[in-house]
Amino acid sequence: MVQSECRLLRGLLGFICLLPMCMSTSSELCVSVRTLKDSLNSTLRRRFMKMNLPINYTIQVHYEEVFRLRNISQLNREEDPPEPRDLQELWLYASQKGISKVLKVLPERHPTRRKYLSNLENLFRNFEALYNQHHPKDEVRTMMSFLPSS
Template sequence: MVRSTAWLLGALLGLICVLPPVLMTPRTAQCTSLKTLKNKLIGRRRNMKHNLPINYTIRVHYEEVFKLSNITRLRARVEDLEDGDLQDVWLLVNQEVLKRILRVLPVRHPSYKYTTDLEDLFRKVQQVFPPQSDEREPPEQIEEIYKRVKEIDSKGWRFVTPKSLLDNCYRTMHCLFKDCFPSEDREQDYCGLPHWRKGRKRLQ
């Protein structure tokens, strides 16, 4: 009887251990990864501004300066655009941005590990991204962004501070994955500049 009770208890404990991964939906896993990334990005001011020379800039593709205004413009101009298309652009652009930042940082620089940690978090976010349907191709304008971001000899270079690039990453993440970042104000618009202007006194 004691052995039978112990077996049942062990089985129940095993079931409890197995249930959380089963119950975690792809959307939940994605939001968990994005919230972890958000918490890491909060340290961008110290690592990408205070640890670098004043007004220090790096060279990036025009498309890698991915701001809220770019999202608004693409939504207005691109037919058959889906949120998944913009989310894929966000992921690609910011992974490339981190590579460019790492290229100019010595390994012993105080912000080097912070940047590699961000790279690792982006890889984890990518792992839980929903797969694109094989039956649908992204709009031509989105394909062009993919292509230009990967170009080596681009004519559309811009010089931007690393902090500004990560500010863009932080804000556009909230805009494109707003369901993962619920606000007390249900009418809060993460895609609108007024929200971020209002929140400048907060660490954003």
């Protein structure tokens, strides 16, 4: 059970780097996404996550909080599929929430927190600022309209 939760966490962080490559972006966004991709590569993830997480470490996530390709494929097969921009915003939101959730449960002095996840969180904030410059939000459409109500 612990291994499956660790795999879920690694899969979540690994998937974060996959989706932006499938989306259309401008050249400045490509540089930011490439930086994110480099930070999310499997070698860094393994170095920081594998050895620094205790065996019984678990993070509770709801099914809806996991951003899966299968769910995106199902959305695209619907009669009224979402726009790529909506999926990009959802990816950004889910990635940031996943990282912040991991940061909340890690102790303040944990090596993964200082060296890896804080840097990753800052990269996502920078990417979000750049993304919002290139894609100003419409008043009618907001990312929050696609999220389930809590």
